[in-house]
């Protein structure tokens with residue numbers, strides 16, 4: 559009896575997302591043009607969470623371009639930019655399909671929580687590929703992996719600096735060497751985005767390793783994937799909302815998914831390529847001081863700031879090991895040992 563009950567419970571746990579998955583494919587089988595706003599629900603124990611998804615299918619066949627915002631619910635410019643884009647997009651100009659997740663982590667968004675989902679204290683951008691039987695965060699990651707990433711031709715995940723992060727806007731992709739066409743496409747889309755700083759990360763994930771990050775999961779699946787990072791410090795900056803919107807429209811147009819007006823290809827000359835990153839971790843928990851901002855250039859051995867205890871005694875100086883540009887840094891006083899304090903991007907030929 560016990561084992562039967564367990565099976566039934568497990569089935570009921572799985573039935574929700576599975577039934578939802580059938581819903582998404584049934585919807586996409588319908589002829590376009592249409593837009594459907596839908597909500598998928600996930601139940602973990604006594605807790606229920608939801609994932610809003612917007613499907614926009616054009617009349618003509620074409621690629622599937624997926625756009626995700628709000629994997630981190632305190633990163634507002636991506637969420638606001640995607641809100642505006644979904645209001646503006648006209649399905650009659652869509653060639654193929656757009657799958658849009660306007661807020662992937664609604665719990666974090668509404669409960670104003672940086673990095674983690676307050677219902678299970680997990681970071682959604684650390685949870686991929688996820689699990690259908692796990693907590694809310696695991697289930698959202700699993701649903702996105704199976705139902706969104708797996709269907710995508712291009713997967714775009716939009717982030718920014720979180721509540722405490724000062725960040726220079728950039729577009730980024732993984733330099734995966736054994737899928738050169740995807741990597742080249744991600745690079746081209748980055749160039750076409752017209753975001754000035756283009757960052758590429760080394761890729762050395764085995765097929766068995768969990769990808770952790772949403773767009774790295776897509777790269778592991780052999781899908782063209784990239785991420786925009788714009789916005790900072792827990793507020794909505796109009797210039798970053800506009801930068802994200804322009805980049806997304808440029809990418810949609812370049813990939814042929816949304817063509818309002820044919821414009822010629824943008825010259826890549828203006829971009830700055832940063833293919834290496836140096837992460838400086840917080841050496842000791844304390845109070846952080848720095849006069850530097852994201853985007854500032856730094857030199858090797860340069861003093862970047864310092865950390866004190868609560869009595870004002872200096873614990874440690876923070877010194878740069880590399881020459882480059884500050885991509886992001888902690889922009890508020892509290893720091894905890896082991897967190898990323900600075901990310902410095904640089905170029906190595």
Ligand SMILES: [Zn+2]
Pocket residue numbers: 629630633683717718720
């Ligand atoms: Zn983020």
